[in-house]
Amino acid sequence: MKRRVEAGLLLAIFTAALALRLIIAYQAEPYTYEAYFNIRQIHNIKTELLPNFSDPLYYSAHTFMPLFHYLMAAALLALPEELAFKVLPNILASTTVILAFLISKQLTKDSRAALFSALSAGFIPVFITGTANSVSEYTLAVPLMLLALYLFLIIEKSAPLYIATLLALSLTHPISLVLVTGLAAYLILLYVLEATQSRAELETVFFSVILTTFTVFLFYKELLLQNGLAGLWEISPTQNVPSLNILGAIYGIGLLTFAAGLYMTYRTVTETKRKELHIPAGLALAIILLMTARLIPLNPGLMLLGTVFALIAGEAYSKMLDYLRKTHAARHTELIILGILLLFAFTSAIPPLLQKQQATPTPNELRAFEWLGGERDGTAFANLNEGHLIPAVANKRNFIDDRIPASYEPEQRIADMKTLYTTHSQITALGLLDEYAISYIVFTRRAAEERNITSLGYINKECFDLIFENRDAAIYRPLCRVS
């Protein structure tokens, strides 16, 4: 294929992927609920120059790798907030198209397969819906992982750049451990299949294990101490973490990408002598194992798995077309390609547009929290997913959020939160409000619909002052105390 045509098609895929992301990002005006945690940290870095792992406005401490936040804070200096938070992360995420193309080209030496891989990588439904509007570290972490993988493939020429990329990835997110586990799985695969191991690759993988172990222990020591490996992903008891299932995986990754990637992983492990393809195969097997062991949560796991499947899916498409060309169906090749593209569009490109987006607060809800920011200091009670809005928007201490580590034993808090929504006993409610020193109750329409209630059963004028109300939210201040 001519380079110009190749470049043109690649640019078209990149543009289409970016366009889809921006459409989804701008479909909802504010950001997702969980984005506000990162937004607060980014603003904090912009003003204080340091991340705040023990934010006093949060019930629990939070550990995270800060490189993405520093990048966004730097972007805020040059760009308006909307561009920095909505456009820049989506541009970063869309670079997976280019990186997938480069990796696939290096693995297969086939431009057509590489373009198919680029297309698959740009349209992974779970990656798009999970990161388009959530100011997420994954928009940097996944491209960095792919860049590190590409540089690993050409390690003899790119060692310094590989080291820098791996360091950047380690400082962005713990998925650096997933990459390293995948590379180790690749070496084990070579050993089992009695294939020749390159000395340079062995040395690089060993170094990668040392580097990621060092950075993880440096940042996450306390979290590992208290919560084990699951603590790296802040898998909190407050989250409802579904387990891995095939239908979920197909829906999240896209039917064609899933099928092609799974098929190529199987073929690579069992039949092919091409050593290069064992790298994505090893990575895919490592991700599946880690997901099955619940050491990675479902959505991030599917994002990574989908990305890895995309790298080798192109080879499957290419092989399929080569096979068809040898059959009677050869004269219908263009029609078949069109059919594949349409099927791809229906299973990978359109679902993110139609899928229920990650919940975002309504403008009225945001206004309520913004109004609360003008009130006296205190602790505010709100729904679990609204927990990040309280420190980020209302500048108040929150009662609960979805990132509380297991070591804080939030089970009691979750139970008390449910009680505060459902009890009709004022004594019970006031007792809990007193115990947690809650000064404000933010009652949103969404929280009510979630629990099939219309109001809080214990609210009355004598003991609760309605200090703010709009269509989507009401804020109360408790006036009574239980002695």
Next chain:
Amino acid sequence: MKKLILFTILTAAILASPYAIRIAAGENLLYGDQPYYHARIARQILEGTITLKDALIYNERPHFLGPYHVLLAYASKITGVHAASIVLPLLLGIASFAVFYIIISRAIPDAKKQAMVAVLLVTSPIFIATFSQSSPQGLPILLCLLGYLMLNNRKTTIPGFILLASTIIFGLFNAGLALVLLVSHYTTKNRTKLTYLALLGTAFLASMAYYALFAQRPAAGSLPSTIISDLGGYGFGAFTLLLFTTGIVLSWKKKNYYTLPYYLLLYISAAVFLDIRMLPYLSLPVAIFAGEGLYSISTAKWEMETIKKLTILLIACGLVFSTASYINRLHREGPGNEELQALEWLRQQPDGLVLSHYSNGFVIEYYSQKPVLLNSFLVEYLKNRYLDSEEIFSSRNLQNTERLLNKYDVRYIYIDSAMKSGKVWNKGDEGLLFLFRNKDAFQLAYKTENVEIWVHKTRVPQTQAASS
């Protein structure tokens, strides 16, 4: 000789560093919990008041006595029990390292590899934990090493054998270890000293029978959380374990050369799996294999020099980080001066049982001379008592808590800052802390910034003015 002196000085410096930091901070020197138990036993031996049962624990319990306590008592005659509790383990550590270094310098021809093994041993948290705190584990390690060294010298074979055999008195594991060393020695030397083996075999079987039938040992901690010091344990740093794994893989081709370390590794690993207290012994084969790993990495020809240099730099940083991080943890361990003052005050109060976290048990016994509900020696039959204490700490039901407190006739409740910072509670209104609001059931009798002593029951001792 020069290298031996140099490394011995390094060993002394590392083992003494937690004390140096505590001196600089003006804190009480003797840290940790179990050293206080050993100090109390030594004092009682010195005073001739030692009994078979420990009266300072609820319902009494047999003492866990050993030869170390006798040695500590004799050392206390010269320096006093506190100083002996610090100096004796240091001396045992220095001596153990020196003997180990002599052994490896004879077994490993390469000086660089010797140095790596020595440094990896001395910087391993388990070595520091064993020899910087008063612990019965140090003495049998020294005797085993010395016995093995003497066994390999023609002039001292018989004394060496006697010394190895004498380690049987430390327990079943030591009997087995002596057997492994002897079997390895005589197999290597191609001699069959059936008499020696028969004697030792008989002793091993006898001790196995004794310990299986009669001896009660404290329950052990869990293996995974203990073995990696970077995760809060006191075993090995993550990088040492990485080097160890590398060393095992690379030395497998030369396993005939590493027969004894492999024997030791297999035997001690199995023992550690059953009883975590055997972990200090694992430091020896781990240091040997980790040293092999580090040596192979540093001397092998790499295809990419940049990656080689960075790898070695990261490993060095990781090792230093693990050791420094562990020593930093040690020097922050209690009890501090404030806790000691509180316990001195408690000693002057009327008799009564004290409830606290089990890790404070021995310190409370030593300074307040009052019995405790639980201490760090948690044997299996104390499980219900442990669960009851957890219930007391976590329950917000006053009736339930009072019932349990009355069950054991708890008079005092000792709370330090560590208990409020995650050891027992995360927040100030959890469980028993919430129930303290009830002034009819509890009275705050003593309070400083980091310590509270509450009284349960109507009778109230003299109160101390609150000071921060």
